[in-house]
Amino acid sequence: MGMIGQHLLNGLMQGTIYGLVAMGFTIFFGVMNVIKFSHGDVLTLGAFGGLVAAWATHALGLPVGIQLIAVFAAAMLLSAVVGAGISHFLIMPLRNAPPLNMLLMTMMVGTLIREAIRLFFPNGTNPQRFPELLPSGGFNLGNVFVRNDGLILMVAGIASIAVVHWIINRTRFGLAMRAVAEDVETARTMGINYARVIPLTFALGSITAGFAGTIYGLYYSEINYGMGLLLAVIGFSAAIVGGLGNIWGAIIGGYLFAGLQTFVVAAIPSMSDYKNVFAFVLVIVLITWRPTGLLAERGSERV
Amino acid sequence: MATMTKRTFTALAASGVLQLARGGADQAYAKDKVKIAFVGPLTGALSPHGIGGRNSAELAVKLMNADPTTKYDYELVVLDDECKPNVGVQVVTKIASDRSIIAAIPHYCSATAIATVDIFNRFKLPMVVWAAVLPEITYARKYPEVHRVSGILIGQNRVGAQFMRERGYRKFVSFVDSTDYGKSMNKYFAQFTLENGNEILGTFAVPPDQQDLSAELTKIKELKPEVIYFGGLTPLGARLRTQMEKLGIVAQFEGNSGIMGDAFIAAVGPELAEGTLTFFDSPPISRMPGGKFFTDNYAAAGYRDPPEAYGPFAYVATRLVLETIEKTGPDRAKVTAALGDVKDRPSIVGPINFDDHGQNITPLTTKYVVQDGKWVVWEDSEYASGKRKLKNLP
Numbered sequence: 001m002g003m004i005g006q007h008l009l010n011g012l013m014q015g016t017i018y019g020l021v022a023m024g025f026t027i028f029f030g031v032m033n034v035i036k037f038s039h040g041d042v043l044t045l046g047a048f049g050g051l052v053a054a055w056a057t058h059a060l061g062l063p064v065g066i067q068l069i070a071v072f073a074a075a076m077l078l079s080a081v082v083g084a085g086i087s088h089f090l091i092m093p094l095r096n097a098p099p100l101n102m103l104l105m106t107m108m109v110g111t112l113i114r115e116a117i118r119l120f121f122p123n124g125t126n127p128q129r130f131p132e133l134l135p136s137g138g139f140n141l142g143n144v145f146v147r148n149d150g151l152i153l154m155v156a157g158i159a160s161i162a163v164v165h166w167i168i169n170r171t172r173f174g175l176a177m178r179a180v181a182e183d184v185e186t187a188r189t190m191g192i193n194y195a196r197v198i199p200l201t202f203a204l205g206s207i208t209a210g211f212a213g214t215i216y217g218l219y220y221s222e223i224n225y226g227m228g229l230l231l232a233v234i235g236f237s238a239a240i241v242g243g244l245g246n247i248w249g250a251i252i253g254g255y256l257f258a259g260l261q262t263f264v265v266a267a268i269p270s271m272s273d274y275k276n277v278f279a280f281v282l283v284i285v286l287i288t289w290r291p292t293g294l295l296a297e298r299g300s301e302r303v
Numbered sequence: 304m305a306t307m308t309k310r311t312f313t314a315l316a317a318s319g320v321l322q323l324a325r326g327g328a329d330q331a332y333a334k335d336k337v338k339i340a341f342v343g344p345l346t347g348a349l350s351p352h353g354i355g356g357r358n359s360a361e362l363a364v365k366l367m368n369a370d371p372t373t374k375y376d377y378e379l380v381v382l383d384d385e386c387k388p389n390v391g392v393q394v395v396t397k398i399a400s401d402r403s404i405i406a407a408i409p410h411y412c413s414a415t416a417i418a419t420v421d422i423f424n425r426f427k428l429p430m431v432v433w434a435a436v437l438p439e440i441t442y443a444r445k446y447p448e449v450h451r452v453s454g455i456l457i458g459q460n461r462v463g464a465q466f467m468r469e470r471g472y473r474k475f476v477s478f479v480d481s482t483d484y485g486k487s488m489n490k491y492f493a494q495f496t497l498e499n500g501n502e503i504l505g506t507f508a509v510p511p512d513q514q515d516l517s518a519e520l521t522k523i524k525e526l527k528p529e530v531i532y533f534g535g536l537t538p539l540g541a542r543l544r545t546q547m548e549k550l551g552i553v554a555q556f557e558g559n560s561g562i563m564g565d566a567f568i569a570a571v572g573p574e575l576a577e578g579t580l581t582f583f584d585s586p587p588i589s590r591m592p593g594g595k596f597f598t599d600n601y602a603a604a605g606y607r608d609p610p611e612a613y614g615p616f617a618y619v620a621t622r623l624v625l626e627t628i629e630k631t632g633p634d635r636a637k638v639t640a641a642l643g644d645v646k647d648r649p650s651i652v653g654p655i656n657f658d659d660h661g662q663n664i665t666p667l668t669t670k671y672v673v674q675d676g677k678w679v680v681w682e683d684s685e686y687a688s689g690k691r692k693l694k695n696l697p
Contacts, residue, residue: 003525010517118346125346127538129570138551145524145551220514221545224348227514265518272509272519273481 005144011262013150013219016157019254020212021235022242023164026250027205031181032198034091034102038110039209040232042079045113046210047223048121049078054131068133075210083206084199092198117225127224130217153215160211161251167204168247177201237283243293252294334376337633339624340398342409345383348538351566352411355611356433357381360408362604363621374629380404386411388418395419399426405633406430408620411613413437413484423448429639431620434613436560437484441662448639450657452623453616454584454666457491459559462668463582464495467530467557471697475503476528478543480511480535488534488559504528511539516546524552529695536561541570548575555694560584563612563671563678573676578693584666585652587680588615593651619650
């Protein structure tokens with residue numbers, strides 16, 4: 001445990017990605033009571049969109065800074081469009097159906113997205129090398145090695161969480177979202193355009209997925225068509241642990257999950273293979289102990 | 304509509320009879336079709352190896368069919384196991400229950416191969432493994448249907464441990480995937496490394512699809528090894544090498560046959576791959592007895608993808624099966640019996656000698672190092688001459 005600082009830093013980076021994914025789940029559930037199981041696949045699609053943008057801007061000989069902006073913009077735009085499309089064409093028509101129908105439908109959409117990438121993206125069955133657009137190398141802070149790209153991405157991730165929080169709590173759109181989350185009918189009678197708020201909410205949640213997918217690609221230098229599967233399970237679990245519907249709960253759940261995975265490897269010898277087992281056992285214990293999650297009761301306001 | 308006259312009808316009928324007769328005669332001279340199956344990863348992260356193997360097996364069939372003296376017309380049935388044991392079991396069950404398939408050339412991945420050996424035995428389908436190197440595939444049980452032209456991982460680890468000791472390395476960390484293959488790699492790596500008096504500072508096993516290795520690598524950094532030994536396949540190996548660099552770990556990277564091939568260098572990039580060591584069960588194809596023949600024909604066939612490290616073995620396994628069918632006829636039991644008797648059979652990788660477990664005992668473990676984006680035999684490299692240096696040399 002001599003490198004506690006290093007493990008903490010690793011956990012923070014992973015936790016930021018998990019937190020971003022969990023935040024998407026919590027936004028969908030908070031407003032629409034929908035558990036969107038295609039969220040991880042929208043993340044993957046965003047990352048692949050970012051990859052295409054990287055190829056295109058590189059081919060055009062544009063500077064690295066522009067390439068980076070294009071990668072994030074493409075990933076978030078693609079995710080937003082797909083997220084809004086899912087809500088408009090699939091979620092809205094099913095809004096009065098039993099919740100199980102919606103759950104099943106989002107799972108199927110996820111499978112469709114995943115298989116489409118595998119089948120139609122060039123060489124899509126194989127892992128794709130994501131270009132390194134951020135400064136490589138790093139510096140030592142005591143005995144902690146700080147990766148330049150990791151630091152930038154972590155700051156960007158935390159900033160994006162703050163931006164989403166600001167949107168939800170400080171803008172008119174956020175107010176409308178919260179009103180819909182609280183009581184749909186009352187919100188409608190107060191003149192809130194329900195049909196506009198829902199797709200925009202899904203677009204916002206999906207943008208966080210696209211953002212997380214790009215961070216993932218830039219951090220690990222590799223993406224693949226199946227990467228969203230485990231990320232979605234972990235993100236969903238983190239959202240549950242934190243308290244589904246509560247943004248801060250999702251973030252805390254993400255960091256808790258990553259922290260636990262890191263702790264298992266760091267503190268218990270030869271336990272690498274069991275780190276997910278430990279993390280999921282904790283989820284089971286926490287849910288049994290506190291079925292509403294860590295923050296659901298304290299934060300009575302959803303989203 | 305014009306009425307058909309009696310004469311026209313008679314002419315048409317006569318013509319039809321003649322056609323039928325001619326067709327029958329043609330069939331009498333046509334060779335019987337015989338099917339064999341190739342199984343490997345054609346999709347997924349390990350598909351470069353699977354496609355290289357598939358092309359090589361296909362080449363063997365093409366060349367055999369082009370020979371006018373052969374008794375049969377061969378067809379290669381190609382199936383994708385995705386390097387997943389559950390998929391492997393499905394596709395092998397499918398080919399094994401198809402009685403028109405006489406023999407098979409299966410598997411790149413050991414974890415898949417070990418899951419399917421029982422099926423080959425149960426359905427009495429003879430097979431020759433073309434790549435998977437886990438010892439238990441041939442040695443765990445004595446199945447007459449199971450044979451293997453590639454080597455086993457024991458030799459790779461023995462040679463590797465000796466080589467590292469000779470260089471003066473003392474402190475190792477073992478990083479393996481958590482499949483049977485990875486566990487076996489770790490077992491023999493540990494056995495030979497400890498026998499040599501060297502020290503293993505830590506052992507890490509992770510699932511082959513684990514993306515984030517930072518927690519493990521932080522622990523490894525703390526242990527300060529001179530060498531990181533890797534027992535797994537290309538995707539995880541490439542991820543490990545990339546993330547080692549990102550975390551600032553300067554250790555010599557040592558792999559085995561699982562990372563041998565162009566795919567590893569492509570995935571890591573030539574700069575990062577530079578100096579990587581690997582121990583593989585044969586010399587380069589150019590130095591094999593039929594190396595020129597194989598590379599010339601592979602190039603002439605116009606395949607877009609390279610044969611990768613195990614392509615020549617896939618060719619040899621297929622050729623061996625075809626030659627055996629030529630001798631015995633398309634009969635599973637006879638082919639099984641004849642394969643069991645293979646001794647000193649010439650092939651492009653040297654003579655094939657199966658022991659009493661169907662294991663080829665002639666592979667020659669060779670030491671390789673990446674130099675300028677290519678795998679180079681150690682003795683020919685600038686590392687051996689002292690012009691370049693491995694990392695952390697004492």
